[in-house]
Amino acid sequence: MKQESLAPRFPGPSLWLSITLLWGSLFYLSSVYLLQLASRQLGGPLFDPSGDDVLRVYGVHAVLLVTFALVAMTARRLMDPEGKSQSQRRDAVKGGAGERIFISLAGSIATGFSFTVLTSLSWWASSDFASAAAALTLPLVLLGSLYNIGAGLSASLLVGLVFLATGTGRKKTA
Numbered sequence: 641m642k643q644e645s646l647a648p649r650f651p652g653p654s655l656w657l658s659i660t661l662l663w664g665s666l667f668y669l670s671s672v673y674l675l676q677l678a679s680r681q682l683g684g685p686l687f688d689p690s691g692d693d694v695l696r697v698y699g700v701h702a703v704l705l706v707t708f709a710l711v712a713m714t715a716r717r718l719m720d721p722e723g724k725s726q727s728q729r730r731d732a733v734k735g736g737a738g739e740r741i742f743i744s745l746a747g748s749i750a751t752g753f754s755f756t757v758l759t760s761l762s763w764w765a766s767s768d769f770a771s772a773a774a775a776l777t778l779p780l781v782l783l784g785s786l787y788n789i790g791a792g793l794s795a796s797l798l799v800g801l802v803f804l805a806t807g808t809g810r811k812k813t814a
Contacts, residue, residue: 660709667755668701670791675784689772697770701762752792756785
């Protein structure tokens with residue numbers, strides 16, 4: 641039997657940053673689209689940014705994402721300095737105890753909602769050079785965030801299906 645190293649294996653900054661930037665970028669795009677959709681439905685000021693504004697504000701958003709990733713990584717290490725919960729979760733998934741279809745149903749809902757709020761914060765922080773930010777009202781952000789829950793569930797479902805197809809997290813038989 642191969643014995644695992646006793647030292648916890650924490651994901652490094654490059655993994656935290658790459659995953660956060662990947663998902664944060666995808667949710668940024670879905671959030672912008674769904675905020676536009678919600679804006680048309682609410683009938684107030686139209687949130688209809690130009691492509692150039694979407695790219696410029698993404699620069700601000702990327703800085704927020706990097707900050708978020710580093711703070712989350714640091715907080716995780718402070719809350720679990722020995723890495724026990726990380727190791728237990730990894731062992732549970734390897735043993736087949738992961739969720740079957742959705743990677744994390746509650747996490748998907750929270751992610752979809754939260755990333756729209758984060759996207760809106762990026763637009764508000766960029767209001768000096770992105771005039772579309774003026775159209776972002778609280779009702780618009782809340783409706784767009786609710787719509788983006790569907791994007792979070794879809795992303796989780798897609799990853800879950802990939803895991804099912806590849807056998808990741810499937811209980812190993814002897």
